[in-house]
Amino acid sequence: MSPSGSGEKNASGVGTWLAPQRAGIPTPSPSLVSEPFWAGARAGELRYQWCEACGVAVMDPQPACPRCLGSELEWRVSSGRGTVSSFTVVWRAPLPAFQVPYAPAIVEMAEGFTLLTNVINCEVDQLKVGLPVEAVFVDIEQDVSLIYVQPDEANLAPGHDQLAT
Amino acid sequence: MGHTWAVGRHPLHDVAIVGVANTEQARRLEGHTSFSIAVEAVRMALDDAGLGPGDVDGTVGAMAGALEYQLRCGPAWRGMGPANAAGVVAAGLAIAAGYATTVVIADGGAAVHTDRAKTAPWTRPENEFVMPLGMFTAAEFALIARSHMHRFGTPPEALAEVAATIRNNGSINPDAVMTGRGPYTAADVLASPMIADPFHRLDCAIDSEGGAALVMTTRERAADLPGEPVYVLGGSGDRFGPAYQHPPSWDLGGRTDLVNGWIGRRAAEQTFAMAGLSPADVDVAELYDPFSFEIIRQIEAFGFCGEGEGADFVLDGHIGPTAKLPVTTDGGVLSYSHPGASAQMLQRVIRAVQQLRGSCATNQVADAEVAFVSNGGAGALFCDVLALGREAAS
Known part of the structure; x- marks a missing residue:
């Protein structure tokens, strides 16, 4: 993997490598319902909720199952593996604290829930719908970790472009 | 769906829009607050209607409470939503039901929007599952656009054609904030800096200041x-x-019917x-255009063309000011104005009223009888629509 900033530069000197963000960005204010998710992020686990009665995986955290409204949701730990279903690359950030480019994405996780995150540790032009990814945990500041995804090299289909090294 | 109404029997058919007004729109309006410019719009809209403050007994919008007091119009009915197309429906139903x-x-x-190092405040919702990830409105709508492009092969050129068409409507509109900017070609849009792929700068709404107001009463x-x-x-x-707050995915939780x-x-x-x-009966469509792609999605969603046919519809020239479905004829939020949280949505309704009155100084659609209006979009998980007519439902 390339270190941050080693990708190609465009005319304005901005790289094309997707790096994690650093301290200074807005950080989450967890609720009673979401706190286990964020605690999981700090512990290196992608936690999601599971309704045993319905067999439904729930994300982002909710007080009840969306199918039966039952409140007996159990926290489970995801494999972290998923597939990008949509993505964008942001070149003009909403706040100066965000380093561009970065790549918000919707990922369909193996356990059946949907995760909104950013794809990191690859070049912008490697992004595509269907890209296999795996969770990666990044400490942004003390007690704040974000769950990003990066290309899952083990699950790249034969013939898929090799990752930058 | 499933319910049909005998023509002329829907309660909304008992009401009419009798006054509309936009104040001056500009990048900055010195000396104004959001409320003062809204009050100016109300004064203008009441003048347009031939009514005065004493005639008002209902208000809708985020400033409804302040307006009640400003107009001393209490005891009044107050609609609990924003001042937009949904507010027109709420007000219409309240009038039809006798509440006002x-x-x-x-x-x-x-x-x-005073801190220009940041995007406009209304583009940056604060939520634990979006803000740390750098989400803002352009990214939210980009995720929906990408899904459509992947499903249907919609090319970036179609998005650019939408942006150029609507921005050119604003370019010739002397009241638009971006008047005189352009004309643009699709190539100009594609050459503008990337904001949130696939959206270039010219695919994205502007931000500006201004007021808008509309008056409704019984037929x-x-x-x-x-x-x-x-x-x-x-x-x-x-x-x-x-x-x-939640990922703006195409099928949102695996639904397969109305996604x-x-x-x-x-x-x-x-x-x-x-x-x-x-x-097919619609003469002009004043559609909400926060990002160029949303127009393609909407014309498919509303049935102006088939699913996945929006790009061809646009590239074949069907949304221009003299085409079969003129879209967003004043320049919309891409060029006319985007003054905050909801005035720019109400402005789509106002433009439709002006089209049906035949009073548009630019891009007047000849003999417009039926106008269709939209607000919102899939990136925001809401979409409101209206059909307005020069003639009442019979």
């Missing part, structure tokens, strides 16, 4: 007023949850049923 006789719907924005009372009323033929809205990607379709079907009309 004359309702003012108003909003404005001024001196709100009976409208007949006694000096102006030319415009009639509500139908209106509805679709919602999937709070905007900008988020087609948000607004149910509302449009209801609206056409109320009006006794079909998409």
